[in-house]
Amino acid sequence: MRIIYLALAVLLLFSCKKNAETQQSPPETAQKKTLRSDQFRIEGDFKKFKDSTMIGLFVNNDIVDSTFIVNGKFSFEGDFKEPIDARILVKQTDFFADFWIENGTLTLKNETGKRFDTKIKGGKVQTEENLLTEKIVAISKKRDSIYKILSNPETDANTKSKTKEYLEIVDKKEKQVCLFFLEEHPNSVASMRLLNIFKGVWDKSVIDKAYNQADQKTQQSRYGKIIGTYIKLSGNPKKGDQFTDFTQKNNSNNPILFSEVKKKYTLLNFWSSWCRRCRKLNPELGEVYKDFKSKGFEIVGVSFDQNKASWTKAIKKDNITWIQVSDLSGWENPVGYMYGIKNIPENFLIDAKGTIIDTRLTPKRLREVLSKLLK
Numbered sequence: 001m002r003i004i005y006l007a008l009a010v011l012l013l014f015s016c017k018k019n020a021e022t023q024q025s026p027p028e029t030a031q032k033k034t035l036r037s038d039q040f041r042i043e044g045d046f047k048k049f050k051d052s053t054m055i056g057l058f059v060n061n062d063i064v065d066s067t068f069i070v071n072g073k074f075s076f077e078g079d080f081k082e083p084i085d086a087r088i089l090v091k092q093t094d095f096f097a098d099f100w101i102e103n104g105t106l107t108l109k110n111e112t113g114k115r116f117d118t119k120i121k122g123g124k125v126q127t128e129e130n131l132l133t134e135k136i137v138a139i140s141k142k143r144d145s146i147y148k149i150l151s152n153p154e155t156d157a158n159t160k161s162k163t164k165e166y167l168e169i170v171d172k173k174e175k176q177v178c179l180f181f182l183e184e185h186p187n188s189v190a191s192m193r194l195l196n197i198f199k200g201v202w203d204k205s206v207i208d209k210a211y212n213q214a215d216q217k218t219q220q221s222r223y224g225k226i227i228g229t230y231i232k233l234s235g236n237p238k239k240g241d242q243f244t245d246f247t248q249k250n251n252s253n254n255p256i257l258f259s260e261v262k263k264k265y266t267l268l269n270f271w272s273s274w275c276r277r278c279r280k281l282n283p284e285l286g287e288v289y290k291d292f293k294s295k296g297f298e299i300v301g302v303s304f305d306q307n308k309a310s311w312t313k314a315i316k317k318d319n320i321t322w323i324q325v326s327d328l329s330g331w332e333n334p335v336g337y338m339y340g341i342k343n344i345p346e347n348f349l350i351d352a353k354g355t356i357i358d359t360r361l362t363p364k365r366l367r368e369v370l371s372k373l374l375k
Contacts, residue, residue, distance in 0.1 A: 010096075035077075041105045042076040044069075044088070048113030053092035059084060059142040061306060061330075083125045083169065083189050084222065086295065100125040100190070116141065130188045132181045139174045146170065172342040175202070179210075194221035199230050200331075207231065226332055236340040242353045243268070244338045248325035251312050256300070256325050262352065264296030265373060270346045272304040273314035278345045279313035282318040288370065289322050297373040299323065301364070304344060306330040 006316050008066070035041055040097065046069060053357045055074050057065040065068045067074050080103040088108070095115055097108055102123035110118045116137050120126060146167045149155055178198065182191050191210065210221065211227050218224050235244060258268070269285070271278035289299055299322035306328050307310035315324055327333055339348065347371065348360040357370060 004005075008197055018066060028108065032226055034218065037103055038080050038253055040078055040080045040101050040103055042088075042099075042101070043105060043107045043108045044074040045072060045107070046074070046090070047072040047112075049090055049095075051105075054071050056091065057091045059090065060088045079331075085124070096217075100129055102126065102225055104273055113236050119188070123189060124240065127171065128185050128188045132194070135177045136174065139177065141169060142170050143167070149348065179206070182210045185208070187215045187218045189221045189223060191217060191293045192218060192221055192227055195227050196223045199227065203270060204231070204234055229332075229334060230337050233334050233337040234340065235338050237338075237348065237356055239359060241356050243348070243350045243356060246335050246338060248327050248335060251308070251315060251324050251326075256323060258300060261298060261300060261323055262350065262354070263298040264352050265357075266297070266350045267299045267361070268339070268340050269301045270339070270342060270344050272330075273307075273310045274305070275344050279314065279318060281345060282361055283322060285366075286321065287321060288363050288367050291367070292370045292374055295370075297374060300325065302324075302333065304327065304330050304333055304336065304341075 008059075026135045034154055039275055042057070049069050049072070052073065053069045053071060055067050056063045057067075057076050065076055069074060078101075080101065083100050083102050085098060086101050087096055087098050095113065097110075097115065097118045097120065099106060099108065099120050100122060102124055102125055105139075106122035106126060107121065108118055120130060146163055150160060150167075151165050178194055182194065185191050189213065195207050195210055207227065208231050211224075211231060214224065219228060237244065245257070247255050247257045250256050260354050271282075273279070273306070285299070289297070301320065301322060303311050303324060303326035305314075305326055308328055309325075311326060311328070314320075325335075327335075339346075347359065348356050349361060349366070351357050361369065
């Protein structure tokens with residue numbers, strides 16, 4: 001789920017930003033210059049795309065630079081601090097390529113216009129990533145074929161059942177490939193990124209083992225720090241367990257301690273502005289809040305947004321009047337780790353003593369529960 005959300009968020013971001021640049025003429029190809037040890041260059045060779053097509057360079061879901069294809073080629077240059085994963089998107093298409101920015105020159109070549117056919121050559125981390133990508137792409141192509149069969153309305157029930165069984169085999173194969181990569185490359189930042197992708201899917205023990213095999217330098221990388229925090233904070237509270245307290249800032253930038261806002265019954269609600277189902281449920285949740293607020297009911301929303309403007313815009317548009325907090329770190333929100341959040345929307349109903357009395361409540365079910373509790 002989160003990978004799909006990420007891709008959609010980046011595509012939407014690219015379509016909304018730098019609109020003025022689409023009106024500009026493509027620049028002339030610049031002369032190459034010698035790179036310093038703290039610089040990088042990305043050289044693209046995309047023959048299947050028309051001249052003047054815009055290319056966006058994204059880091060952490062944000063567009064950091066853009067350029068145009070000229071004679072089938074394009075390039076980016078910048079300063080290098082540490083290896084970081086990045087993505088390029090070809091405007092007005094669904095084409096993208098993921099790679100690692102490192103010091104030196106990285107090349108991307110695609111002769112077909114198909115995403116899986118991109119050949120990437122770069123530094124040490126990219127070379128390691130290529131070993132994994134080669135095997136994952138083969139698995140991804142099989143998975144795409146499976147999804148086509150499953151989504152075909154003419155596929156009979158027996159074929160669908162057997163296809164789903166094959167999908168499970170493919171998923172297991174993917175995990176085996178990833179685990180082998182982690183064993184072979186324990187000190188690669190690509191391994192830490194891989195752990196970050198699957199930390200909400202694999203057992204915590206698997207993540208813990210792979211993380212502890214890495215050296216200190218790798219553990220202190222961007223993704224290494226994320227995994228370290230996840231291992232330290234991650235929990236899996238269930239009905240009957242005690243809540244975990246936390247402090248985060250609201251949309252007015254004021255710190256909110258959860259235990260200080262708890263009422264007779266408090267709904268801890270995880271959501272985001274980009275989550276369509278969350279947004280669809282917000283008006284219904286608002287009706288429940290309006291009817292029970294005076295009786296001792298409160299809601300604390302924890303957003304998995306990264307962009308404050310998007311978050312605050314959604315609060316206003318959905319007429320959200322209950323408490324909202326976020327650290328704007330997306331899926332890396334530590335409160336999400338504490339409560340074992342793997343998908344959103346998700347929620348926990350907590351009583352005055354701090355006991356979790358129910359979870360995964362729809363607005364309709366929440367109303368039924370509160371009607372009995374707050375007569």
